[in-house]
Amino acid sequence: MSVPAADGNRSPAEAATTGASTTASAYVMPWMRPPPPELSRRDDIKKILVIGAGPIVIGQACEFDYSGTQACKALREEGYTVVLVNSNPASIMTDPETADRTYVEPLTPATLEQIMAVEKPDAILPTMGGQTALNLATTLAESGALERHGVELIGAKLDAIAKGEDRLLFRDAMERIGVPCCPSGVANTIEEAEHVADHVIGALPLIVRPAYTLGGTGGGIAYNKVEFMELAAGGLAASPTTQILVEQSLLGWKEYELEVVRDGADNVVIVCSIENFDPMGVHTGDSITVAPTQTLTDKEYQRLRDYSIAIIREIGVDTGGSNIQFSVNPKNGDVIVIEMNPRVSRSSALASKATGFPIAKLAAKLSCGIALPELKNDITMETPACFEPTLDYVVVKVPRFAFEKFPGASNVLSTQMRAVGEVMAMGRTFNEAFQKALRSMETGRFGWCLDGKDKVFESRDALETALRVPTPERVYYIYSAFAAGLSVEEVFDLSAYDPWFLHKLHEIVDMAAEELKTGGGADALAALSAVSLQELKGAGFSDRQIAHILGGDVDQAAVRRRRKALGIVPVFKTVDTCAAEFEAYTPYLYSTYESTVWWDSDEEDGLANVGDAASRFTETPPSTGKRKVVILGGGPNRIGQGIEFDMCCCHGLFALRDAGFETVMINSNPETVSTDYDSSDRLYFEPLTLEDVIAVLEAERPDGVIVQFGGQTPLKLALGLEAYLASEEAAAAGVTARILGTQPADIDASEDRDLFIGILEKLGITQPANGIARSLEEASSVATEIGFPVVVRPSYVLGGRGMEIVYTQKELARYMSADVVVESEHPVLIDRFLDNAIEVDVDAIADSTGAVVIGGIMEHIEQAGVHSGDSACSLPTVTIPYNAMVTIRSWTVALAKELNVVGLLNIQWAVQGEKVFILEANPRASRTVPFVSKAIGRPLAKVAALVMAGYTLDDLSFTAEIVPRHVAVKEAVLPFAKFQGADILLSPEMRSTGEVMGLDTTFAGAFAKAQLAAGLVLPTAGAVFMSMNERDLAASVPLARDLVDLGFTIMATKRTHAELLAGGLPDSAVALVLKANEGRPNVLDAIQNGDVVLYISSPSVTEGQVDPERAVRRAALSSNVPFVSTLAAARAIAQALRSLKSQRLGVQALQDYFPNYQTEFVLPGAGMPARDDLCVSAVEASLAEAV
Structure with a gap:
């Protein structure tokens, strides 16, 4: 095993190599006990x-x-x-x-x-x-x-x-085997924590790490005594065992992780080494990471490796995988172990995707007694699993954040993780992988810099401050620093980023500066040599970046045409676990521009034989001759677009593969099942940009492309892809694919306000009064005409970004001036807010014959005004009138036909009494498709994929809506605890990160299960705090009466207290309590004293206003008091409490709910439609014939 010294002159292969294939048992250290006899599969477990x-x-x-x-x-x-x-x-x-x-x-x-x-x-x-x-x-x-x-x-x-998770036991275990730990102390009380800080360590800053928590929850860095006491209290509250580790700060040290697997025969494999780009002080989940490690010397790496083997043996993980984290002092090479996860972790998934070594799969088999040498490598089909992976490429992971969703929350990164997703990219050099990863983020950047979005600082002081503070944007400020003339040494002193990485990034700046010397525009592009263009692409520059560097009227399409003319195209390399030592049988691929041309010193520009360069180096496997479909994934998880869309992608892959198609997946998210190498026939780990997708299409030449399953990510590419597929460029490349399913023009019609209004008027579908505005004056006029309250939002948003309900002209002026950027192409949309309306979600499927089947109709628990992704919902509906349901079903079918939907359609409706209004329609997969599929026993995304491939709903025996006899409730899970300073009120802007499901025979039972699954601890007795706004006062009386009947007492603020007494509740059941700004003792004191078991409050202020109850809501969150901010949700909670008091919740397997759950489809004919039937509609079929 050899890792080269950390210098700037290593070749890409040297920098990326983790070592030769070998078993870990060959290493013998004094503390290593001899291996026991090999084990085999356990037959005593069934x-x-x-x-x-x-x-x-x-x-x-x-x-x-x-x-x-x-x-x-x-x-x-x-x-x-x-x-x-x-x-x-x-x-x-x-x-x-x-x-x-x-x-x-x-x-x-x-x-x-x-x-x-x-x-x-x-x-x-x-x-x-x-x-x-x-x-x-x-x-x-x-x-x-x-x-x-x-x-x-x-x-x-x-x-x-226990030894891996308990901080004290872990420290003792490390002392036994001689592995250095950070100076620290364990505390179970505030007093013990203060003693550790003052007498054991004795100096600030200090790190607080709670035991048995995930993502660093409850921990952080304390720079002063006040911060330390607050963090210690929060950490003790967050830990299930009320234990924290207080340790000396290691700010500025480098952080590394090793993924380790051990079997029962004591074979140990180091699967992957991972280096954090950010120094210590930033949670590894919030840091850019690189695999394999780039800056360790061989001696340093071997030391971490030996420590890892000793640690996994001492802790006793003998049949599975573990993640072990280390810190290295860059000044003297001192090493300490930070912590260990005795389980599969976030980094395990990253390491599995980075290396092709399926850690979870092998760990599961090891847990049953099978030994590593008995297991084969899935990719090579030859080497045993005890061979350590060897990488001849570099992998970069970049986290994705959502601070914009939480106004008031600090975006400073610390030891508590706050990233909501991540991307991964591979390249033959660090620079190539790094730039690919950044353009995979879908944050509007097309590489590390030079894309028109680089920040210019007003002063050097402001720049230096930005470099000192760890934020998600700090990595981009390195370019601002280099552009301002700062040296690598100066940036290192300010940021503590390793100089090796900084030198690599400076190379990117130098390359761009060299091209800027030659001038700009089309002439500069024409004069750009093949050598220069090859070097730019090899360093990870996107066509968009190169176009920006050249300026003028040069766009990415012009750059693409120029490099194709020069024969500079990406080649695709295989992730094979062995650096090409053995043949790989699993097509798991990434693109690179290394070695895409032959170099020849006799040629004038140093290039020769460029025409067939790609074919000489690419490792894309030959076609099987089957019909081929590409599915575009959803990219990084984010609020509004998460795992739900990946499940749709996976179901599409599975259904099409079972139907005889060859499936190709393009995605950049290492967390997902869709990027498992055996989920599709071919996997491309690539950014979801037009440039990168076109490169895959030209390599694969598929029959069709599906953009419907990955959320907004592929939909944003749809029009560009459609234009490319109809171009001479595509024809010249042999690409004849079509976009399958609903066509981009029809998708655009559903999002364009004017076009959509025309369709609704044609069909007679009502919608709330609305208008558009491009200025405050226009907004004021529209709002006055349609009447307050109104919902305002930017056009073309995901997850309700920027949406708000405003009740007055003053609030509207504040929104228009502070909250959005108004452009003529993207005006602000203004709709009349339907107060006290119930929102309804519908998922439907349509085929190319015009047949439409409703998959599920869901009633939201929270009233309209709360984003659908943050609201609980029930399937079937509970309170929607019959006539309204008839209207919803009829209008859903009509709209699906008018939009020429082929595949999935989601529509959101609002119901007031028996009146129905449409809110929006999305002809694509929605985040509710997985929930509906589990609720009705039919995999909707599988049906949709086959429909897009040309089958009909009749072919698939899905011809009627399924209304289950049981009740399914979906509940959202919100991350407010991670964002100190953010208000916890629900609003039109989505903030949830995930969801849970409750299944039962009654709504109350299903809702109770959903609340328990979401982590809400429902009380059975105690005092319920109630403070209702003017609109909800009268309706709160029956709710309070139900709670009193269940044995609760009520604490109410002045106005609510008076309303409840006037409504007939007895004095003995309702106590008056002061608001936080009315004196002491008040509701805040009651919460902090543990006197409140449930907090119900419908706010009387809107987002952006000063709210004296905001601190009270945060206190309820910190004290783990269940918080409800809508009257509808409070009513549902009361029903759930009654259900919990009257009966014990049962359990039932999905296989019992659906004994005939459809997992496979009996398809007509030969199991595959004819080529001309692989279409989205009769219109497209005729167009294809014409072409």
């Missing part, structure tokens, strides 16, 4: 319960759906019966075909014990469900539940979990 991770939250996202899905498949491959419990309906894990028995139930100890009593498993595998699963397993073991049911923990024993 049934295994796998615990999932639950909803997507910050710190625990869809990487655990990927890991859990792999684990379930691996265990079933070995012949085990798999029982899965998970509360997330948007996961592939919870598809009924993934496990033998699937429970979509709350992840609580009581629920798990019920399932154990029903299913009687032999073992539980808790290492695939993140921190949630580990904590549950620990609770079940310590409570005696595992012993009562005769269930064994596999994957990680209880003592290994």
